[in-house]
Amino acid sequence: MTEKTITKKIPGGKLVRIDLSFEEVITDVKITGDFFLHPEDVLEKLEKEIIGLYVPLNKPSLINRLDRVIENNSAELIGVSTIDIVNALTEVTQ
C-alpha cells in the first residue's frame, strides 16, 4: 500500500492537501485545506466518489464525476475547483 500526500496552493485561490492510500485502487482519501464548500458535508461525498477508483486515474471521467456530485447537491466550491483536485490526485498517483 502506498500512502502519499500532496499540497497545492491554487493560484488566486486557497490551499488544498490530499492524503491518499492506494495500490491498484484508491483505498482512502482525505481532502483538507482552507478552501470553502457550501454545503460543507458534500466534501465527504466527493471523497466517497474517489475511493475505489483504479490508478492511473481517468482524469476527464473523474472531473465529470466530481462535478456531478457538486451539481446534484447544489454545492459550490470556492478557492479550489474539481479540476484542481483531480490534477493533484493525478500528480500524486503517478
Next chain:
Amino acid sequence: MKFRLIPLREFDAYTNMALDEAICESIQNDESIPVIRFYTWKPSAVSIGYFQGLKNEVNIDECKKQNVDVVRRRTGGGAVYHDEEITYSIIGPVDIFPKDIIRSYEKICQYIVYALAELGIDAKFSPINDIVVDDKKISGNAQTRRDGILLQHGTILYDVDVDKMFSLLKVPDEKTADKLIQSVKKRVTRILDYGDIPKERVVDVLYKSFSKDKEITVGNYTKKEIERAKELVESKYNTERWNNLR
C-alpha cells in the same frame, strides 16, 4: 431590515462558536430577527477552518502549554490565532444577503471597510474573503450557509504577536519557518499600525457601520441561546470528535 445587535463580550472559544450556532437555530426557528454580535476570546485561541486537518495546522502541545484553546469552526477558511482582535458574526436568513457568495462576502466586508475608513484607514475588500490595507491583511472572514441561514464571522486585527502565532500554528517547512514568519509580518497589518487608536473607538465605529442600513435593536443573548450554547459546547465544540474531525 431589523437586526439585534449584541455588543462586545468576552467568551472562551467553544462558547463563541456555540453561540453562533445557537443564534442560527433561533433565527431558523423564527425566534429571532437577524443578529450581529461582537466578541473577543479569553483565553486566547486558535480556530481552524472546517476542512482543515487539526494536526496539520496546530501545534497542540504548544497551545496546551500556553493555555490557548483550539476549536474547529463551522466555516471553511484557514487557521486563525485569536488574541488582540475584535470578532463579529452576522447571522440571518440567506435571502437577505446577495445570493452570489463572493458578492455577499463583499457586502458584509464593506461594513468593516467603512468602519476602518472612519478611523482614517484606507482598506479594501480583497476576494475571496479578506480585507487589506496596502495589500496587507487586516481582516479575515468566513461564511457558511446551512438550512437557509447564513453565518459570516470574521476578525479585525487590533494587535498581533506574529511570533506567538507561529509558535502555535504549524509551518509547512521548519527550514523556511523564519523566512515565512518574516514574510507574514510584511503581509499582515493591524489597527495599531495606524495610530494609537483605543479599542473602544474601533468597536464604536464597527457598531455604527454595521448598523447603518438596518433598524437596530441593541440586545443580548436570550436565555435559550445561552442554554443551547452550553449544550453545544459539551456535545460538540469542546469535544475531540468535533475538533479532530479532519
